[in-house]
Amino acid sequence: MKITEDTIKHVAILSRLEFDDKELGKMTKQMGSIINMADQLSEVDTKGVPETVQVVDRDTVFRDDKPEHWQDREDLMKNAPAKANGFIKVPVIINKDDDQ
Amino acid sequence: MNFKSTIGFEVHFELKTKSKIFSPSPVTYGAKPNTATNVIDWAMPGVLPYVNKNVYRLGIMVALATHAHILPNTHFDRKNYYYPDSPKAYQITQFFQPLARDGYVDIEVHGKKKRIGIHEMHIEEDAGKNAHGTNGYSYVDLNRQGVPLIEVVSEPDITDPDEGYAYLEKLRKVVQFTGASDVKMEEGSMRVDTNISIRPAGQKKLGTKVEMKNLNSFEHVRKSLAYEEKRQQQVLLSGGRVQSSTRRFDEASGKTVLERVKEGDADYRYFPEPDLAPYHISQDWVDKIAKEMPTSAEDRYDEYVNKFGLKPYDANVLLQTKESSDFFDKAVAAGADPRLAANWMNTQVNGYLNDNRVSLSDIKLTPEHLAAMIKLIKDGTISSKIAKKVFAETITKGTDPKKYVEDKGMVQLSDTSVLQPMVTKVVDANPQSVEDFKNGKDRAIGYLVGQIMKQTRGKANPKVVNKLLNQELQSR
Known part of the structure; x- marks a missing residue:
C-alpha cells in the first residue's frame, strides 16, 4: 500500500491533528515505512487458512454485573487540563461527526 | 405526480444494568458529573475493557422478543472518531457481526396489520455527555460513558409517518416487557433517529435520504416525517434535488430545519476490537434466557x-x-x-x-x-x-x-339476626312508609334503608337491609 501526502492529510483531519509541510513530509515517509513493514505479512501464503479476526484461541471472559467504586472524581480529574464544577472543560465543539 | 416514502429508524435503548458494559462503574441517572467513572471510562493508559455478562443477556432478550436470529459468533469492533465525550477516541460497538439480524415487530395502522422488519441489532457503549456553554467552552460529564446500549435498525419497510409512529410504540412496548430497558424518552433510555426518502411511484431506486436525530417524542417523529414528506415532494416537483443532509425538528414552527449537509460517507475506519476476544453464544444459554423472560x-x-x-x-x-x-x-x-x-x-x-x-x-x-x-x-x-x-x-x-x-370496626353488618329486629322496629315506627309502599311508592323503602344506615353508622349491608325490608313490608 502506497502512503501519499494525501493519505496523511486525510488521517490527520480525522485525528484532529495539524502538520506543517515539513512534518507532513516526515510523517509520510515514516508511515510509509511502517505500512511497508506490515505489508510483509501479505507475502505469507494463507491459502486454505480460515479467515479470523482474533489470534486468541478462547472466548472473552465475562464480568458479573456488580457495580464497584474504584476512583474518586478528584483523583480522576487530576489529569484534566481544565475543569469547572466537576466537569471537564474543553474548547467548544458543536459540529459532531456522524452517528454517535 | 404520486410519491412513495421510505422511512427508517435507528433506535437506541439503554440496557438496564447495574454497572457499565466494559467497566464496573455504576450506571446512574442524575448523579453528580464524573462521579460514576473510573480509569477504564477515562481510557487511562494500560486499561482494558472487561465485558459485563448482563449486557449480552439483556441484548439476547431484546433479540428474542423481536424474533431476530441471534448470531452464534459475535465480536466487538472499534469505531474511530475524535470527540471530547469519548476519551478513547473510539467507540466499542458491533459492526461486522452484530448480536442479531432479521427480526420483526407486527403493527396495526388504519385497521391494517403489517410486519416491519428489523435489519439488525447490536450492543455498544454510550458516550459521555457534553453541555455547550456560551463562553467558548464545552463541559464534559463521563458518567454516561460506557453505559450499555442496544441499537435496533429497521428495514426500509415503513411507508408513512403513522406507520413510523406505530412501529416506535410497538418496539418500545416489546422491549419494555422484556424488562431489558426503562424505555424512557425523557431520560434518554430510548433515543430515536429517523430517516426518510421519497421517490416517484413506479421508480425502484430509493431517493436521497434525509436524517433527523434525537427526536424528543413519538409525536415529534410523526410531525417531522410528515413535514419532510411534503417538503421533499415540493423540492422534486419544482425540479430540484433532495440534499443528503441532517435536519432538526423545530418544535415551535413544526418544521424541519437544515442542520448539516453530508459530504461523502464518514470515515470511521472500523476494525475488530483487539482488546476483546470474541464470544460464542450457546443455544443452551439462549434457551435458558428465553425461559426466564417475562x-x-x-x-x-x-x-x-x-x-x-x-x-x-x-x-x-x-x-x-x-x-x-x-x-x-x-x-x-x-x-x-x-x-x-x-x-x-x-x-x-x-x-x-x-x-x-x-x-x-x-x-x-x-x-x-x-x-x-x-x-x-x-x-x-x-x-x-x-x-x-x-x-x-x-x-x-x-x-x-x-x-x-x-x-376501625368497619366490618359490614350482614347478620340477619341483628338486622331483622331493627327492620321490624323501623317499620313499626313508620306507618306512613308502609302505606306509601302499598300504594306503589318504591321510594318509601329508600327512606327506611336510610334510617337503618343511620342507626348502624353506615355499616349495614345495603343488599341485606333491602331484602329484609321488602319482606317485612310485603308481610304487613
Missing part, C-alpha cells in the same frame, strides 16, 4: 381477555406499562378477582397516580393490599363505599386493609 404484552393481553374475561379496553389500559401489568398480575396471584382488580387498577389506582403525579413504585399500596381489599369486598365484609375509605388509607399510609377494617 411474559410478552401480547401473551398477557390474551390471558386478560380470554382467561380473565376483561374488556379489551381495560386489558390495554393495564398493559400500557409493564409496571402496571406486573402489579395487576401480582394482585391476581395474591387471590384478587381479576375483573375487580382491573377495575380498581384502572379507575381508583390510576386516578390516584394521575392526581398526585406519582408512579406505582412511589405509592404504599401493594398488590397484596389490593387483593386483600378486593377479597373483603367480595365476601361482603365491607361495602364498596367503605372500600373507598380503606383504599384511601392504604394507598397513602400502607395500612393493611384487613387490620384497618377490623380496628
